[in-house]
Amino acid sequence: MIERVDGRKPLLHVEHLGIGRIGAGIANETGTGSDAGRKSEANGEIMRNGGHQPLLRDVSFSVYPGEIVALTGPSGCGKSLTAHAIAGMLEPGIAVTQGHIYYNGEDIVPFHERRWQRLRREDIALLIQQSLSGLNPIRTVRAQLTDTLRLHGRRHLPHEQKEPGHAGAHTAPSFAAPQQAVLQGALPWMRRMISRATELAGGRATQSQEAYLHALLRKVGFADPERILSSYPFELSGGMCQRVLLAAMLSSGPRLFIADEPTTALDVINRDKVLALLQQLREDFDLTILLISHDRQGIGRIADRVLEMRPEGRMHE
Numbered sequence: 001m002i003e004r005v006d007g008r009k010p011l012l013h014v015e016h017l018g019i020g021r022i023g024a025g026i027a028n029e030t031g032t033g034s035d036a037g038r039k040s041e042a043n044g045e046i047m048r049n050g051g052h053q054p055l056l057r058d059v060s061f062s063v064y065p066g067e068i069v070a071l072t073g074p075s076g077c078g079k080s081l082t083a084h085a086i087a088g089m090l091e092p093g094i095a096v097t098q099g100h101i102y103y104n105g106e107d108i109v110p111f112h113e114r115r116w117q118r119l120r121r122e123d124i125a126l127l128i129q130q131s132l133s134g135l136n137p138i139r140t141v142r143a144q145l146t147d148t149l150r151l152h153g154r155r156h157l158p159h160e161q162k163e164p165g166h167a168g169a170h171t172a173p174s175f176a177a178p179q180q181a182v183l184q185g186a187l188p189w190m191r192r193m194i195s196r197a198t199e200l201a202g203g204r205a206t207q208s209q210e211a212y213l214h215a216l217l218r219k220v221g222f223a224d225p226e227r228i229l230s231s232y233p234f235e236l237s238g239g240m241c242q243r244v245l246l247a248a249m250l251s252s253g254p255r256l257f258i259a260d261e262p263t264t265a266l267d268v269i270n271r272d273k274v275l276a277l278l279q280q281l282r283e284d285f286d287l288t289i290l291l292i293s294h295d296r297q298g299i300g301r302i303a304d305r306v307l308e309m310r311p312e313g314r315m316h317e
């Protein structure tokens with residue numbers, strides 16, 4: 001049952017979600033010593049649970065449009081699994097075993113891969129630590145971001161409503177030198193222009209595409225976008241690569257942005273800056289954010305609500 005709050009419908013509603021490891025993968029394994037003991041324990045649990053080993057048991061929560069909701073809880077309680085399930089990116093052998101995930105009112109659990117791909121292309125972006133390895137080390141940031149724009153460029157973004165000069169649009173917190181001013185709220189407009197221009201240019205990079213990438217990189221806190229665009233990922237720090245990824249993900253115009261431990265690899269100063277940046281990006285891109293983090297202090301500052309998962313993933317709001 002999807003509950004409305006103040007007449008608003010949740011963008012994301014997770015209902016009695018259970019995730020498990022499907023039995024065949026374990027039942028076929030053999031082992032020795034304590035390892036074999038653990039497996040036989042797991043197999044016992046699988047038998048009791050009709051062919052799967054439960055990893056997450058009963059999780060329910062809602063996220064409303066425009067919110068930043070933080071998901072926290074002890075290590076291993078299933079936060080990342082929940083995030084992966086919402087993005088349709090559970091590993092082979094791991095599956096949703098019960099419950100529903102409603103995105104914009106539609107249960108997305110039964111989706112086939114094609115629909116998941118579309119959802120990930122158009123609506124839901126998942127940033128995980130391993131995403132960094134998705135950057136190709138031997139291609140410039142420009143080449144990679146241009147490819148991303150080509151992939152997503154033709155889509156109309158219904159939620160990009162802010163007009164230039166919208167009061168809610170701001171620049172990102174500065175990570176290096178003071179930033180050059182960005183045309184407030186102009187990104188959605190530029191994005192539409194690029195889509196059209198890319199189409200007309202038959203896929204070649206265009207001037208407006210360049211301008212959009214510059215604006216996008218400024219939004220994620222780069223004072224000198226040209227230098228970043230001409231760089232190879234190995235020439236950038238981990239924090240810089242993370243912001244390039246953030247830019248790549250935002251270029252597809254997602255509505256729901258899930259960030260799984262976006263600050264773990266960063267020092268305190270950069271951690272605060274990334275959190276401030278997320279808060280800013282929510283305004284600039286009309287994002288709804290699900291933030292998974294152990295950093296209670298940090299999430300306490302930026303989240304509208306903090307949800308606490310219990311061990312073995314039991315949680316009801």
Ligand SMILES: Nc1ncnc2c1ncn2[C@@H]1O[C@H](COP(=O)(O)OP(=O)(O)OP(=O)(O)O)[C@@H](O)[C@H]1O
Pocket residue numbers: 021055073074075076077078079080081082091094
């Ligand atoms: N691919 C997998 N195969 C088997 N078990 C898995 C797999 N991925 C996760 N698990 C198990 O599922 C449970 C939940 O893992 P998950 O990574 O979601 O926890 P988490 O709350 O995100 O932990 P952390 O805060 O340490 O990142 C853990 O017991 C973990 O060992």
